[in-house]
Amino acid sequence: xxxxxxxxxxxxxxxxxxxxxxxxxxxxxxxxxxxxxxxxxxxxxxxxxxxxxxxxxxxxxxxxxxxxxxxxxxxxxxxxxxxxxxxxxxxxxxxxxxxxxxxxxxxxxxxxxxxxxxxxxxxxxxxxxxxxxxxxxxxxxxxxxxxxxxxxxxxxxxxxxxxxxxxxxxxxxxxxxxxxxxxxxxxxxxxxxxxxxxxxxxxxxxxxxxxxxxxxxxxxxxxxxxxxxxxxxxxxxxxxxxxxxxxxxxxx
Amino acid sequence: xxxxxxxxxxxxxxxxxxxxxxxxxxxxxxxxxxxxxxxxxxxxxxxxxxxxxxxxxxxxxxxxxxxxxxxxxxxxxxxxxxxxxxxxxxxxxxxxxxxxxxxxxxxxxxxxxxxxxxxxxxxxxxxxxxxxxxxxxxxxxxxxxxxxxxxxxxxxxxxxxxxxxxxxxxxxxxxxxxxxxxxxxxxxxxxxxxxxxxxxxxxxxxxxxxxxxxxxxxxxxxxxxxxxxxxxxxxxxxxxxxxxxxxxxxxxxxxxxxxxxxxxxxxxxxxx
Numbered sequence: 001x002x003x004x005x006x007x008x009x010x011x012x013x014x015x016x017x018x019x020x021x022x023x024x025x026x027x028x029x030x031x032x033x034x035x036x037x038x039x040x041x042x043x044x045x046x047x048x049x050x051x052x053x054x055x056x057x058x059x060x061x062x063x064x065x066x067x068x069x070x071x072x073x074x075x076x077x078x079x080x081x082x083x084x085x086x087x088x089x090x091x092x093x094x095x096x097x098x099x100x101x102x103x104x105x106x107x108x109x110x111x112x113x114x115x116x117x118x119x120x121x122x123x124x125x126x127x128x129x130x131x132x133x134x135x136x137x138x139x140x141x142x143x144x145x146x147x148x149x150x151x152x153x154x155x156x157x158x159x160x161x162x163x164x165x166x167x168x169x170x171x172x173x174x175x176x177x178x179x180x181x182x183x184x185x186x187x188x189x190x191x192x193x194x195x196x197x198x199x200x201x202x203x204x205x206x207x208x209x210x211x212x213x214x215x216x217x218x219x220x221x222x223x224x225x226x227x228x229x230x231x232x233x234x235x236x237x238x239x240x241x242x243x244x245x246x247x248x249x250x251x252x
Numbered sequence: 253x254x255x256x257x258x259x260x261x262x263x264x265x266x267x268x269x270x271x272x273x274x275x276x277x278x279x280x281x282x283x284x285x286x287x288x289x290x291x292x293x294x295x296x297x298x299x300x301x302x303x304x305x306x307x308x309x310x311x312x313x314x315x316x317x318x319x320x321x322x323x324x325x326x327x328x329x330x331x332x333x334x335x336x337x338x339x340x341x342x343x344x345x346x347x348x349x350x351x352x353x354x355x356x357x358x359x360x361x362x363x364x365x366x367x368x369x370x371x372x373x374x375x376x377x378x379x380x381x382x383x384x385x386x387x388x389x390x391x392x393x394x395x396x397x398x399x400x401x402x403x404x405x406x407x408x409x410x411x412x413x414x415x416x417x418x419x420x421x422x423x424x425x426x427x428x429x430x431x432x433x434x435x436x437x438x439x440x441x442x443x444x445x446x447x448x449x450x451x452x453x454x455x456x457x458x459x460x461x462x463x464x465x466x467x468x469x470x471x472x473x474x475x476x477x478x479x480x481x482x483x484x485x486x487x488x489x490x491x492x493x494x495x496x497x498x499x500x501x502x503x504x505x506x507x508x509x510x511x512x513x514x515x516x517x518x519x520x521x522x523x524x
Contacts, residue, residue, distance in 0.1 A: 015272035067281055068282035068384055069282060090274065091274040091275050093273055097272060158392065161389075203392075205370075209383035222488065222489075227462060230407075230458065230462035231462075233404045233407065
């Protein structure tokens with residue numbers, strides 16, 4: 001595809017007011033949405049605020065909503081759209097806007113600070129070293145690929161459409177953090193009551209949008225949230241498991 | 253290049269409100285046909301519920317020797333065929349279809365299933381209808397309160413689901429017996445496929461995955477449970493496929509048995 005003029009519609013504004021504004025930007029084959037935004041910044045709107053860093057889909061900085069879908073703008077190729085299409089770019093809807101496409105994602109860090117940290121027990125070996133098997137950390141390593149782009153947080157309707165749920169729900173990104181710790185073979189902390197309480201896992205109705213938008217293809221719902229929900233069932237909703245654990249004096 | 257200013261996407265916009273959000277507020281900017289999936293889900297699930305009600309309440313033509321409709325299996329009243337497993341267990345209940353007393357178990361299993369929850373929360377509840385499309389509810393408490401907190405009983409329905417697989421397998425084996433002789437008919441194949449699909453759906457369940465070993469921190473200390481967990485995890489990746497395939501196949505199997513039992517269709521079979 002040769003060079004063409006792209007109709008680009010960008011939300012411009014700050015926390016007080018804002019509008020969608022139309023631009024026409026010259027683009028070439030192989031460009032991504034972030035390239036078009038940079039071209040716009042260089043040629044027509046030098047004051048356009050857009051957050052970016054690696055341009056390789058690994059830093060999670062350039063998250064925005066492209067035609068209403070949360071995406072990394074650096075990984076969204078323009079050939080996804082017809083040359084006659086208007087491409088609309090708006091800031092992440094769930095978080096307060098700072099300016100233009102840049103949002104304040106502090107909510108995620110505040111929630112992360114509430115997760116009790118990794119708490120390993122005493123080393124099992126005489127040499128004072130912790131050891132674990134690869135097969136025990138395979139599950140956890142999937143969650144470690146998270147790049148904290150917060151696309152899962154912004155698409156989650158629990159906080160996207162219900163601002164009042166932000167104090168009581170940690171969101172999918174933090175659920176995989178909880179899962180990572182709860183499934184870690186060396187961790188000793190039990191976070192199941194916290195999951196049901198402060199993290200609000202019951203608010204998730206497993207509609208899987210977080211999994212759909214994850215650029216790292218982490219199975220957030222199937223491999224993290226549902227296993228955590230089942231762990232919470234063990235401790236809060238299943239009388240037989242609770243009784244069995246008490247009789248057998250079983251500890252996790 | 254010309255720059256043109258538009259009004260905000262929804263006419264009121266979130267910017268300037270207490271939340272200070274940018275972009276479109278309630279209106280979705282999605283341009284694809286996001287409504288197709290929820291619309292198809294509503295159509296298929298409504299169709300199944302309608303068919304299921306007709307099948308469960310018809311109380312007739314559910315047995316075409318040796319085939320017993322899966323809607324009526326296990327058949328526990330006196331009106332059931334004599335050789336059906338558990339026949340007569342409830343005694344004589346002429347006022348009720350034998351399908352009704354057992355309906356709660358498969359219904360409860362599917363209603364609380366992690367996959368079907370996604371399907372009907374999206375398509376019937378509109379919470380949300382599609383990703384980044386606004387939730388239809390003004391207030392949302394998810395599965396934290398009654399009645400939706402009851403979704404947590406899913407594993408108990410799983411236990412009955414596993415029992416039902418055994419019962420359906422027994423009836424499928426019985427479908428090889430034609431007047432005391434071994435045989436294979438179209439209905440036999442349908443009942444066997446029915447058990448296989450229901451088995452794949454039941455044993456790919458998220459709760460089963462947890463019970464097999466997903467709840468353990470150190471899988472390597474439990475090699476058998478680890479292998480079970482790995483096998484269930486492999487099945488679980490296609491849980492949605494098994495959910496739809498088994499649902500549709502039950503309907504097709506019942507329809508076939510009804511057609512044969514009512515004399516509308518001849519069952520082709522081979523008997524040794």
